[in-house]
Amino acid sequence: MLHTAPAEHYTREEFHQAVLATKPQIAVFDCDGTLWSGDAGYGFMVWSIETGLVSRNTADWVDSQYRAYLAGKVSEVEMCGEMVQMYADLREEEMRRAAATYFRTHIEANIFPELRELIADLRANGTELWAVSSTNNWVIEEGVKRFGIPASHVLAAEVRVTNGLITSELVGVPTDEAKAEALIRSGVANPDCVFGNSIHDEAMLKIAKHAFPVNPTPALLQNAADNGWTVFYPASVMKDSKV
Numbered sequence: 001m002l003h004t005a006p007a008e009h010y011t012r013e014e015f016h017q018a019v020l021a022t023k024p025q026i027a028v029f030d031c032d033g034t035l036w037s038g039d040a041g042y043g044f045m046v047w048s049i050e051t052g053l054v055s056r057n058t059a060d061w062v063d064s065q066y067r068a069y070l071a072g073k074v075s076e077v078e079m080c081g082e083m084v085q086m087y088a089d090l091r092e093e094e095m096r097r098a099a100a101t102y103f104r105t106h107i108e109a110n111i112f113p114e115l116r117e118l119i120a121d122l123r124a125n126g127t128e129l130w131a132v133s134s135t136n137n138w139v140i141e142e143g144v145k146r147f148g149i150p151a152s153h154v155l156a157a158e159v160r161v162t163n164g165l166i167t168s169e170l171v172g173v174p175t176d177e178a179k180a181e182a183l184i185r186s187g188v189a190n191p192d193c194v195f196g197n198s199i200h201d202e203a204m205l206k207i208a209k210h211a212f213p214v215n216p217t218p219a220l221l222q223n224a225a226d227n228g229w230t231v232f233y234p235a236s237v238m239k240d241s242k243v
Helices: 012-021 040-050 057-070 076-085 092-110 113-124 137-147 177-185 199-206 218-227
Strands: 026-029 128-136 154-162 165-172 195-197 210-211
Touching: 012 113, 012 210, 026 113, 040 057, 040 076, 040 092, 040 128, 040 137, 057 076, 076 128, 076 154, 076 165, 092 137, 092 165, 113 128, 113 137, 128 137, 128 177, 137 154, 154 177, 154 199, 177 199, 195 199, 199 218, 210 218
Parallel strands: 026 128, 026 195, 128 154, 195 210
Antiparallel strands: 154 165
């Protein structure tokens, strides 16, 4: 049986230079695990329950669904959709305040300095930046402000808002193939660079002229080896790993 050679790794400087060398006009970033460590979507769900942002009935329902998801009985796209639908009947203004508080207190310190520096250089060079995530749009829009990515260039899990009130009507849940499809619908069919950390980013990595797996999960690491993609691990995730 043939085995693919392990994926090659960039050093910090090699990664930075390799990206800038492509002179990208458009660069697309996944968020959780790519721009910062941790899962902001799951974290915000837990925080919402702990702080009483959602009702006890809603908390019990989403907890039950998440357990079913972990058991493989609820799909990735269904779970990501329910993690934004759980805020139905709240006011969007309240959600944006909550997302700002959560990101500032729980995620901001986990931003990868290497990605912050890279994106600052890309912005200085005039690169058009996009963020694509299956986490709710309130948290993602708040988070990517730190990178200068505008809300109009965020494709995230989203429900319709009517007269300032959140509904349960899904607008979209970008995960797996739906990430690439969302980009294509937005006129970004062949981005110069795409950055992602999980197998759920594979489809959009494959439509890129240059794919850059960052902090890859084991499944994406194997995928990177199969596709000949060089991977990059930020320093903070190298400390407790064997990669």
